Amino acid sequence: MIFYGDEATAKGIKSAESEKVLNIVLKDDKKKITFGQATLGGGSVDRYLGSAGLNRFNDGKEYSVIASVNNTNTNLFSFGSPNGGEREREMGELADFADPTDGVNKIGSVGGSFSSPLSKTVTASGKYSFTQRNNYIQGNSLLQSIYGYGKAANNLISNFEDYKIKSIDRIHKMDWDFDMKLSPKDQLKISPKLSWTNSTSNTLKDRRIQNNRLSSTGNYGAANSTESPAAALDLFYVRSFTKPGRKVLYTLHTDFNSLDKDEEVRDFNRAIDSSLNVPKITETYLNQMVRSSNENKNIQSRLSLVEPVDLGGTLEINYDFDYTKIDARRSTFDNNNNFNNGPILVDSLSLKYDYSFASNKVGMIYRQDLSEKVKVNFGFAVQPSELTGSSTDKLIKTSYSNVNLVPSAGLKWKFTKEEDLSMDYYGRNNQPSFYQIQPVVDNTNTQNIVIGNKDLKSEFAHSIVSKYRKSITRRGQYLEASLAFNLVNDKIVANRTIEPNSTIQKTTYRNTEGYYDIKSYYLFTASLLSDNLQMSLNGNADYYNNISYVNDKKSFGGHFLFTQALQFRYTWSDIFEAELNGNYSLNRATFDWPVQDNITAHSGIVGLGSKAYLGKHFTMGLELSQKFNAGYSSSWNNINPTIINAYMEYTFGRNNLGMLRFQGFDLMNQNTGISRAVVGNDILDVRNNRLARYFMLSLNIRLQKYPKKS
Numbered sequence: 001m002i003f004y005g006d007e008a009t010a011k012g013i014k015s016a017e018s019e020k021v022l023n024i025v026l027k028d029d030k031k032k033i034t035f036g037q038a039t040l041g042g043g044s045v046d047r048y049l050g051s052a053g054l055n056r057f058n059d060g061k062e063y064s065v066i067a068s069v070n071n072t073n074t075n076l077f078s079f080g081s082p083n084g085g086e087r088e089r090e091m092g093e094l095a096d097f098a099d100p101t102d103g104v105n106k107i108g109s110v111g112g113s114f115s116s117p118l119s120k121t122v123t124a125s126g127k128y129s130f131t132q133r134n135n136y137i138q139g140n141s142l143l144q145s146i147y148g149y150g151k152a153a154n155n156l157i158s159n160f161e162d163y164k165i166k167s168i169d170r171i172h173k174m175d176w177d178f179d180m181k182l183s184p185k186d187q188l189k190i191s192p193k194l195s196w197t198n199s200t201s202n203t204l205k206d207r208r209i210q211n212n213r214l215s216s217t218g219n220y221g222a223a224n225s226t227e228s229p230a231a232a233l234d235l236f237y238v239r240s241f242t243k244p245g246r247k248v249l250y251t252l253h254t255d256f257n258s259l260d261k262d263e264e265v266r267d268f269n270r271a272i273d274s275s276l277n278v279p280k281i282t283e284t285y286l287n288q289m290v291r292s293s294n295e296n297k298n299i300q301s302r303l304s305l306v307e308p309v310d311l312g313g314t315l316e317i318n319y320d321f322d323y324t325k326i327d328a329r330r331s332t333f334d335n336n337n338n339f340n341n342g343p344i345l346v347d348s349l350s351l352k353y354d355y356s357f358a359s360n361k362v363g364m365i366y367r368q369d370l371s372e373k374v375k376v377n378f379g380f381a382v383q384p385s386e387l388t389g390s391s392t393d394k395l396i397k398t399s400y401s402n403v404n405l406v407p408s409a410g411l412k413w414k415f416t417k418e419e420d421l422s423m424d425y426y427g428r429n430n431q432p433s434f435y436q437i438q439p440v441v442d443n444t445n446t447q448n449i450v451i452g453n454k455d456l457k458s459e460f461a462h463s464i465v466s467k468y469r470k471s472i473t474r475r476g477q478y479l480e481a482s483l484a485f486n487l488v489n490d491k492i493v494a495n496r497t498i499e500p501n502s503t504i505q506k507t508t509y510r511n512t513e514g515y516y517d518i519k520s521y522y523l524f525t526a527s528l529l530s531d532n533l534q535m536s537l538n539g540n541a542d543y544y545n546n547i548s549y550v551n552d553k554k555s556f557g558g559h560f561l562f563t564q565a566l567q568f569r570y571t572w573s574d575i576f577e578a579e580l581n582g583n584y585s586l587n588r589a590t591f592d593w594p595v596q597d598n599i600t601a602h603s604g605i606v607g608l609g610s611k612a613y614l615g616k617h618f619t620m621g622l623e624l625s626q627k628f629n630a631g632y633s634s635s636w637n638n639i640n641p642t643i644i645n646a647y648m649e650y651t652f653g654r655n656n657l658g659m660l661r662f663q664g665f666d667l668m669n670q671n672t673g674i675s676r677a678v679v680g681n682d683i684l685d686v687r688n689n690r691l692a693r694y695f696m697l698s699l700n701i702r703l704q705k706y707p708k709k710s
Contacts, residue, residue: 033057034705041661041698047072049698062115069108072665073101073691102673102688103137103165126176137165139673139688145505146591146681147498147550157211157503159447167201185241191234199226209447209503216447216503218269230257245308253300261292264335267446273501286446287335289343294434295327313368318381320361326434328353351440352392357431357458359385365408373414381406385429389437389454396439398454404429419470430459432492436509451508459511462487476527476534484519491515494680495549510549514556517544532571539564548680555592559678562586578610581625589678599683601631601676617656619649629674632685641670657702662695669693 034056041049051074053066068074111129118124143159173195180188205220232255239248267286272279305317330351333343363381370376383404390397410424438452467482490511497506523538544559565583570576583605590598607625614620623645647663673688 032059032707034703036703037700038703039698039700041696043072043696044694047694047696049074049696054703060117063113065112067110071104071106072694072696073105073107102139102690103135104689104691105136106134108132121181123179124176126174128174129172131169131171133167133169135165135167135169137163137688139163139686141684141686144683145496145498146683147496157209157498157505159207159209159503161205161207163203163205165201165203167199170198172196185239187238189234189236193230193232193234195230197226197228197230199228200224207447211498211503213274214271214501214503215274216269216271218267218447220268220445221266222444223264224261225263226259226261228257228259231255243308245306245314247304247306249302249304249306251302253298255296255298257296259292259294259296261290263290263292263444264288265290265444267444269446271503275501284446285336286443288444289333289335290444291329291331291333293329297325299323311368313366316365316367316379318361318363318365320359320363320383322357322359322361322429324357324431326355328355328434328438330438330440349441349443351438353389353396353438353440354392355387355389355434355437357385357387359383359429361406363406363408375412375414377408377410379408381408383429385458387431387456387458391439396454398437398439400455400457402457404460418472421466421468423464423466425462425464427460427462430461430488430492432456432458432509436492447504449504449506451506453509456492456509457490457511459491460489462489476525476531478525479523481522482520485516486519487516489513491547493547493549495552496681497551512547512549512554514554515545515547517542519543528568534569536567536569537565546678546680550681555681557592557678557680558588558590560586560588560590574613576610576612578608581605581607581609587676587678589683591681599631602629603674604628617651619651621647621649632674632676639672639674641672642668643671644668655704657704659700659702661698661700663698664693664695666691666693 034054036052036054038052039049043049049070049072051066051068051070053064056063109129109131111127113125113127115123115125139162141159141161141163143161145157145159147157173193175193176191178190180190182188201222201224203220203222203224207216207218207220209216232253235250235252237250241247265286265288267284269284271282271284273282299321300323301321303319307315307317309315328351330349332346332349334346335343361381361383363379363383365377365379367375367377383406385402385404387400388398404427406427408424408426410422412420412422414420434452435450436452437454437456439454440452442450463484463486465482465484467480469478469480471478491513492509493512493515495508495510498504499506519540519542521538521540523536525534525536527533528535540561540563542561544561546557546559548555548557563583563585565581567579567581569579585603586600587602588598588600605625605627607623609621609623611619611621623643625643626640627643628640644667645663645665646667647661650660652658652660669692671690671692673686673690675686677684677686
């Protein structure tokens, strides 16, 4: 079933992104059933896996309980599948059978859910889960920041870091849904949510920074503790009238979240200026304690009136209200040489700031079916907005008001039952984050100091999205392609400067013009020769015209991402199945200033997966992927890991409800995480450890109980 959301479904308009919803309909003699599973596994290098789940269906009432613990990055809610179910992969990693999670994790979780009709007109459902994740990451990074004036000094700052990060996250979540049919014409849905997160982390870094003949070595340590409760409420109401198609709809979303954070930072640096006859050595030491407390309140609501008009058209009048309020408190204490007096509050690095953003939008949309094949819509809205902020002592104030005119338009052309084209335009406001506007110095990283800009304006984005789909059922073929263009006015960008004769960088933010991006995507699937052989071809090409300021001068940086993937899948009866995958990705960044340059990285993956069924009870599987990397800035990133996974399964018992599995993961012991990010004048290459070679034996038992037939 294709679901477009509550509001779109109520309007009868496919105006939102769809999602596929699996609707399970049980036979009358199966509406009372109890089923579950239990899995237990142990392996080499202290790897373990355990899970248990129980489900009960009883004439419309559903109850589920599940618990899991493992240190193999296994899907917690896979109902005990010994391999943890399919690990999520991005499109560019279809051939990669490596575990995509950085670090080594110990994860435990317990959860429960229910769904039950409370009366003939009210249905309730809810779920609760608790998850604890212990993560350990060890890695390296190289950050290149491009500065300077032509061939002058200070062209490039290279920051190489070795780091270790240990973190523990504890998350409680509770969600409810209440669906109420108040009358034949009135429906109401209320969805409250609660969550609570507690996190601790410890970070240790050794770094080496080079800026021509200026260098700096040092070590950094940080211990963080955060606590974040949150609550949210979603409400949806729809009222139908006697006249067909006439409706009133109201949606409300409100949420509250609080973040309390304690951070202790120790940062030592030893800078050497080798440009002098006698090198100058400067040592700095930072020992700070930072206490932050942020409260965020948000309200979003929409009132819509849908009215059918002559000639099959529909007029929709909307009023939208959006309000965000942030109360921020930040206290910075100096711990240097104050063992007797205790920490000393640093006023210049502390903050008490209140920030709010409010917008009202009034608009209308007219939709018309020109024919059975062509549908159009066009609309217009006026959106005044106001952004205000002030410190508690009122010494810092900011206020910005703006009015945006927001047109919208759309076209959907259904050429045949199996072919259609859609094009849409819309505009929206993007407000700055508090981190970007906080008017205080953040020097917890002494080599990269951040100062917010209280005078930032909100962005306004124009988006054009087109999508084409065609399927040829008799040939087993499907084609989908999309093209999107985004233009952002008053784009919020970073303004990076370098301190003279040092390796210290400062970052602030400002609004500017010139940013746009173009994104394209396609997918083609087909049956070859017969239904036993399937082919899938997909790819994307994205271009970002990034804007940044380097030493207060505007710089344009193009960022091009290209990915191409090909997959063949073959099945031979119930005996054998295999898939052959390959993909290539290109990551290219170009700069026009301070120097004209382009930096390109390539990566490719070839993968083979196969599964053979040996009789009724034995199954064997093999996964192989070879990755190629080139063009990264460090030799340790230009590695080509080979990943081999293998497993054997034996099923037994009535209806094969039991399964014994032996598996080997990453037999070559080469699993490594490599990535590149380009932001402004920064290029960041990262290499992190990942789950590596282990062997595991696991047992899975499925349980099923049906009511006795009378």
